[in-house]
Amino acid sequence: MRLYKKTGKTIHIISFPDEDVEKGCYLLIEDKRAGKSIVALVIDIQFANVPGIMEELLREPLIDDPKREDIDPFNITSHILYVQDARLLICKIQGTIKDDNITSDTSWLPSRTHSTIYRLPIERLLKMADISGKYLISLGETIEMSPIVIDASNLDGKLNVITGRKGVGKSHLSKLLVLGLIRHGATAIVLDLNGEYKNLGLSVDGKKNEFYDRIRVLIPSKNFKVTLRQTGLSVIIGILIHALCLPGTSAREFKHIWRFLEERKMLSLHEIGEAIRRWQCNQQVKDALFSRYYALLHTGFFTDDPNEATDFEALLQKVGEEGGAIIIDLSGLAPVDRQIVVEYILMKLQDLLSQWKIRPIFLFAEEAHLYLRETYWDDVITRMRHFGIFATFITNQPNTIKENIYRQADNIFIFNFVNEHDLEFISRTAKVDAETLISIVRDLPPHHCLVLGDVVKNFPVIVKVRPLSVQTMGETRLFFKERNIEELGIERETNLHALQRGEIP
């Protein structure tokens, strides 16, 4: 490999066919005279602009003899073909290695004639960058088949994004991170939009696994109900205003009603309904309150029976003792009910964390735009982070996450995208330049993601996410696949009967 050109942070390197280089691998440009080396990431591989190649390509099809054998006693043709197959590696400088220390210095220029270029194994690079720590989570393997293990503490206090188009393995990685975190004693709350996290406690064959006792699945209105007393006025007002769009005047009347009932120790769903009916106020306010009251009532999430209610605070404290995940199954809920439940959970978490009643929480939110109100985005990445809610957003529509989230994200796991608009949107991340991101992400195969950020010490790494031995349930149901299985089953049954009847020898 030879150093050809450097423009800004982009380096062009000439590589020959026998040099094994692929997109996403790292190269070390060692300038022994300068006593330091440049670390460069290969972001694209192009054909080198070999002089005369156009003439070569144009003259070949002129002859109708594909099996042409020339008389070439010195086998010079092999050398000519070798030259014609030369490649141009487009690389981005990631840092400098001097005395075995990696720095982000990119200000120097290595010698074009004296530098030697060779492949830097990603494993060695990550070892030098010291990405491992005390709380290890195995993500899978790099493109060089070396294992990649990140430190969970680099997810702690951080904002993370997992994105990629449909069916490439986003949820799978999210589950892997959830299990990795709870293995180290962390508490994770998963807002499970499609009900695909609820079997994390079961292995592929359906048996209980090591996480079984640490996974709590809460299904709102079924095994997850709360009383008004547990909820508290501030949370209820938040739900009414943000999830049910109650106007300010009506909210004020509701507060009066709540306090009135609370003073008389009569706070219940039934009594709230009665109080609204009897309350002396404007008819429009009364109508507004009634409509919201019935919306709350019909969620089935609120109950007056303390025995039926879930003590969310106690549950969090219990899970927090050993580490575990609380899966909030939102799959069966109507959009409004989803918002009510999420509003309750987030406000409750904020409340408990601010009082230091529970440990910090890792929140995993799938397609959060479907249930998270607009103002929460900023809350989550600024205010709530200080309380101890560390969010991981998972989405296949990158534009549903606000741009400032990408810019402020500490770790980004990007799976394949082919849509130009999506690529352009995610390229706004501050963790890597747009050219690198677009070039690599566009060609990622399924189950491979580009990891950026603190977990890899800002060295972009392509990772093949390892399989999980749990029931991930993220697989999409397919009509023809199911029909084939049914038909296969029927055929097998028919054959079995025929065999039993002796029709098949």
Add this chain to the structure above:
Amino acid sequence: MSEIRDECFQPWIDVESQHVEKIEEQENVIEVDGEVLASPILPLKPIPDGTPVIAIDASCIKVGETRSGVICAIRSAVVWNEEGKYRCLRIGPFPFHITRENRKKILSFIGRFSPTVFSSSITFLIEIQSQLCSALERCVQVAISRSVSNSIILFDGALSARLSNSDADLLTQILKKARDNSNAVISFSKASTVKFLGRRITDLIAKQREPCLLEINESMLLVSSRILRLLGKIYIGKLSGRGYAFRIDVDKMLPKEVQIIVIQRVIGNDIVFQGYPETLRLAHIFSTFTASDVIGIQRFLAKEYGLKIVNWPNLRRVLFGPFGTGGAGD
């Protein structure tokens, strides 16, 4: 080549200017007298009878310099057109290291295939390069004239040789062998030096709108031109209405009617683009070197003989910079 092991060498990649024309193409000017104006212009009718057309060409290129000489490479190409299907065989590349010391050895070696070389007093290394190219081409011409039959064989250049050297004998043998195998040899000159009143003779039929032929009898040639031994009958031919006119030499020993028929067979059995046979055009294309060929040959030399690539300073450029006469004196 073994003597250059571990030497230093300066690679060249100047495919535009470094192709060396063969000796045949550096022919003398042949003057034609006014009698030519009385010569009739014969119309040509294609004869598509499936006769195979075979073309041979060779080329040579300088690929580098060593302290003691130059390194060049030669390659030949044979293209067959059988019923509209083109096939090609390339012979080479063959690299040569030419120095003042090994010059005679090379000349005596290639003299077996190109007697011109053996008998001449070549001084410049660049001429040897050209001779190497001619020798390879003659060698391939010998092989083809011996191995094919009932075909039309196209050569690049002219069917002539100086009286003072014995290349004419070799060419005579090639033509005889071809005839023995029922082949007809025709040559096309891209840059003919046949002149009439100081102008190119091809201009005489340039405005003809149909394929035609102008016969040049030996009697029309001025005495000064007769230092050449002409082994072909010279025609000026325009093989397509919209194409260019070329000097065409047809084996002189063939009867005159046959000479015209074989030219018509070329039109009938080969694609004639711009008045030039496609088979010969392909042979030229496949024998010439592209820049990537040159780099590949340089790589072979470096790997096989351990040549160290260096860049010797260009003194003209160093001294005069952009005013260095455009390299004309290099």
